[in-house]
Amino acid sequence: MKQIRIHGRGGQGSVTMASMLAKAAFETGKESQGFPSFGVERLGAPIEAFVRIDNKKITDRSQVYNPDIVIVQDSSLLKLVDVEKGLKEGGMIIVNSSEGPGDLDLETDAEIVTVNATDIAMKHLGRPIMNTALCGAFAKATGLVDRESMARVIKETFEGEIGEKNVKAMSEAYEVC
Amino acid sequence: MKKMLAGYDAVAEAVKACDPDVIPAYPITPQTDIVERISEMIADGELTSEYVRVDSEFNAASTAIGASAAGARIFTATCSQGLKLMSEPIFSASGMRLPLVLGIANRSLSAPLSIWGDHTDTFAERDGGMIQFYAEDVQEAMDNIALAYRVAEDKDILLPALSCLDGFILTHVQEKVDTFTQREMKEFLPERDPVHTLDPSNPTTMGAYARPEHWTETRYEVQRAVKRSKDKIGEAVEEFADVFGREYGLEHNGLLETYRTEDADVIIVALGSVCGTIRYVIDEYREKGEKVGLVKPRVYRPFPAEELNKVLGDAEAIAVMEKDVSLGYQGGLAIDLKSALYSNGSRIPVLNYIVGLAGRDVTKDVIKKVVEETKEMRGKDPSDIGLEEEERWEPLREELLPGDKDD
Structure with missing residues (x-):
C-alpha cells in the first residue's frame, strides 16, 4: 500500500486534490481511499489531506503517519510544517516550487521532485490554482495513476472549458517532470 | 455500478x-x-x-x-x-x-x-x-x-x-x-x-x-x-x-460478522469503522502464527446475544474496543456482552477498552497494545479482572488530568 500526505493551505484545494488522486487511482484499476484531516479548516491555515492506494481493498481507518509520498502545494509551508515527518525511507517529496530540488530548504534523503505548478496554472487557467498541475507531476513521478485516468477525473471534476484547461495544465506538468 | x-x-x-x-x-x-x-x-x-x-x-x-x-x-x-x-x-x-x-x-x-x-x-x-x-x-x-x-x-x-x-x-x-x-x-x-x-x-x-x-x-x-x-x-x-450480491453475516442472521475467528484464542469485539484497522493488525498477528480474530456486531439493538455466544464461545480472552462509555459504569457494548456471555455460563475474561472518543485516532499501535494485554488474560477467570478495574481508557493522557483528589 502507498500512502500519500498532501500539505496545503485552506482554500488551495488539498481535499479536492486528494479526491482527484483517489479517483484517478480507481480509474487506473487500483483500490484507493481519499480523506481530509477532519479538521476545522480556515482560509490560509496549513491543512493536510491523505490518499491511500493499493492493489487490494483498503480498510485501514487510522490516520497516515508514515507516508510514502508527500505533496507540498505551497513551498512557504516548508518553513512552517515538518513535511518530512514520518516519511518512509526511500520516500518522495513533490513540491510546487520555482526552484530546483537542491535549492529547497529541505535536508532529507528522500527523492525531491519540484514542479512550478503555480506558473503552469497561471499559463493555462490565469489563476494560481495549481492542483491539477501537481496531479500531473504526481502521475509522472510516481506512476501510481496513469495520465489518461488523471485527465478523465479532472474533466469529471471541472466541467466544460475549465476542465479542458485543467487537463492542459496537468499534461504540461506531466511533460516537464 | x-x-x-x-x-x-x-x-x-x-x-x-x-x-x-x-x-x-x-x-x-x-x-x-x-x-x-x-x-x-x-x-x-x-x-x-x-x-x-x-x-x-x-x-x-x-x-x-x-x-x-x-x-x-x-x-x-x-x-x-x-x-x-x-x-x-x-x-x-x-x-x-x-x-x-x-x-x-x-x-x-x-x-x-x-x-x-x-x-x-x-x-x-x-x-x-x-x-x-x-x-x-x-x-x-x-x-x-x-x-x-x-x-x-x-x-x-x-x-x-x-x-x-x-x-x-x-x-x-x-x-x-x-x-x-x-x-x-x-x-x-x-x-x-x-x-x-x-x-x-x-x-x-x-x-x-x-x-x-x-x-x-x-x-x-x-x-x-x-x-x-x-x-x-x-x-x-x-x-x-x-x-x-453482497453478504453481511448470513450465517449469523446478519447481526454480526467475523474475521479469522475459527480457531482464535484472542478475539476483539468492536463496532463500526475501527474494525477495518483491526483487520490489518489481525493479519499481522496471523502471519506470526498467533490466533487473533475479530467479531463485528453490525447491530447493537436488537442485541445479538445468542449469535455472540456462538462465535465467542471458544475464545480464551476477549477485548471489547468501543467508542462509548456509560458514565458511572463501563462501555455499553462490554456491559451487554458480559451479560450475554456470563448468563450463558461462559467464564471467558472480557477486557473493556474505551477508545476513539471524539475522533481520537485508533492507531494500529493502540490495537496491538490491546491484543498484547488481552493475551495475558488467557486462562484467567473474569473474577481475576474484578470489579475494581472496570475499564481501560486507551490511550489516556495522564498529563492532562488534574490529579487525584483522594491523594
Missing part, C-alpha cells in the same frame, strides 16, 4: 434509491453534507421527495413522525446533540410503531464541544426501541440504509431504525462503492404498505394516552418487535445478497 463516492454522497445515493416520500432536514456537522446532497438531487429533479426545511432537530423528528403516521416513507439524518433533540419525539415513534429511517453520522456529545466522532450519541438512545445498524465502510453504510427500510417498515416490526456511520471517518472518505439500480431496489424494497394511517375520513388517535392497566403491554409489544427484528434482519440480508 462501481464508482468513487464520499460517504455522505453514498448515503444520499442510497436514500435516493429507496425513494422516501418525506425528508425533513436540519443541518449538523458532519451530517450536513448528506441532506445537502439530497436537496441537490431534489432540485435537479432526480428525486421527488417532499423536502421539509425545519427549524430544529426536534421539528425534523416530529415532522418525520407525523408523515410516517400518514403512511409516508421517511428519511432524515442527524448526530450528536441533534440526535438528543430528536430523542424526545423518537421514543414516541417506537411506542406508536411508526417506521422511520435515520442516517446518523456518529459524533460525540458536548461538553466539551467536538465535531469529531464516537458512538456516545447513538448508545444513549439504546433504550428507545430503535434498531441500530453500524457500518464498517461506506458500502456497508449505503447497504444498511436499504436494510433499515426493509426491516423498519415490515408489518411485524414497525419501528424507527438508525443507520450509523462514523462521522468524518466514513462520511468524508472517498472510496469505491457499488451503487444501487432502481430496478434492483424495487425487487428488494417494496413500497411502504402502512397498517394504520392518519386519515380524516377514518379518524384514529395514535399514542395519545394509556392508563397503568394498558401501558405495560404496549411497551412489552415494542420489546417483542425489537427482538423479532433479529429474524427479519436475517431474512433481509439473505435477500439482499440474492439481489445485490
Whole structure:
C-alpha cells in the first residue's frame, strides 16, 4: 500500500486534490481511499489531506503517519510544517516550487521532485490554482495513476472549458517532470 | 455500478434509491453534507421527495413522525446533540410503531464541544426501541440504509431504525462503492404498505394516552418487535445478497460478522469503522502464527446475544474496543456482552477498552497494545479482572488530568 500526505493551505484545494488522486487511482484499476484531516479548516491555515492506494481493498481507518509520498502545494509551508515527518525511507517529496530540488530548504534523503505548478496554472487557467498541475507531476513521478485516468477525473471534476484547461495544465506538468 | 463516492454522497445515493416520500432536514456537522446532497438531487429533479426545511432537530423528528403516521416513507439524518433533540419525539415513534429511517453520522456529545466522532450519541438512545445498524465502510453504510427500510417498515416490526456511520471517518472518505439500480431496489424494497394511517375520513388517535392497566403491554409489544427484528434482519440480508450480491453475516442472521475467528484464542469485539484497522493488525498477528480474530456486531439493538455466544464461545480472552462509555459504569457494548456471555455460563475474561472518543485516532499501535494485554488474560477467570478495574481508557493522557483528589 502507498500512502500519500498532501500539505496545503485552506482554500488551495488539498481535499479536492486528494479526491482527484483517489479517483484517478480507481480509474487506473487500483483500490484507493481519499480523506481530509477532519479538521476545522480556515482560509490560509496549513491543512493536510491523505490518499491511500493499493492493489487490494483498503480498510485501514487510522490516520497516515508514515507516508510514502508527500505533496507540498505551497513551498512557504516548508518553513512552517515538518513535511518530512514520518516519511518512509526511500520516500518522495513533490513540491510546487520555482526552484530546483537542491535549492529547497529541505535536508532529507528522500527523492525531491519540484514542479512550478503555480506558473503552469497561471499559463493555462490565469489563476494560481495549481492542483491539477501537481496531479500531473504526481502521475509522472510516481506512476501510481496513469495520465489518461488523471485527465478523465479532472474533466469529471471541472466541467466544460475549465476542465479542458485543467487537463492542459496537468499534461504540461506531466511533460516537464 | 462501481464508482468513487464520499460517504455522505453514498448515503444520499442510497436514500435516493429507496425513494422516501418525506425528508425533513436540519443541518449538523458532519451530517450536513448528506441532506445537502439530497436537496441537490431534489432540485435537479432526480428525486421527488417532499423536502421539509425545519427549524430544529426536534421539528425534523416530529415532522418525520407525523408523515410516517400518514403512511409516508421517511428519511432524515442527524448526530450528536441533534440526535438528543430528536430523542424526545423518537421514543414516541417506537411506542406508536411508526417506521422511520435515520442516517446518523456518529459524533460525540458536548461538553466539551467536538465535531469529531464516537458512538456516545447513538448508545444513549439504546433504550428507545430503535434498531441500530453500524457500518464498517461506506458500502456497508449505503447497504444498511436499504436494510433499515426493509426491516423498519415490515408489518411485524414497525419501528424507527438508525443507520450509523462514523462521522468524518466514513462520511468524508472517498472510496469505491457499488451503487444501487432502481430496478434492483424495487425487487428488494417494496413500497411502504402502512397498517394504520392518519386519515380524516377514518379518524384514529395514535399514542395519545394509556392508563397503568394498558401501558405495560404496549411497551412489552415494542420489546417483542425489537427482538423479532433479529429474524427479519436475517431474512433481509439473505435477500439482499440474492439481489445485490453482497453478504453481511448470513450465517449469523446478519447481526454480526467475523474475521479469522475459527480457531482464535484472542478475539476483539468492536463496532463500526475501527474494525477495518483491526483487520490489518489481525493479519499481522496471523502471519506470526498467533490466533487473533475479530467479531463485528453490525447491530447493537436488537442485541445479538445468542449469535455472540456462538462465535465467542471458544475464545480464551476477549477485548471489547468501543467508542462509548456509560458514565458511572463501563462501555455499553462490554456491559451487554458480559451479560450475554456470563448468563450463558461462559467464564471467558472480557477486557473493556474505551477508545476513539471524539475522533481520537485508533492507531494500529493502540490495537496491538490491546491484543498484547488481552493475551495475558488467557486462562484467567473474569473474577481475576474484578470489579475494581472496570475499564481501560486507551490511550489516556495522564498529563492532562488534574490529579487525584483522594491523594
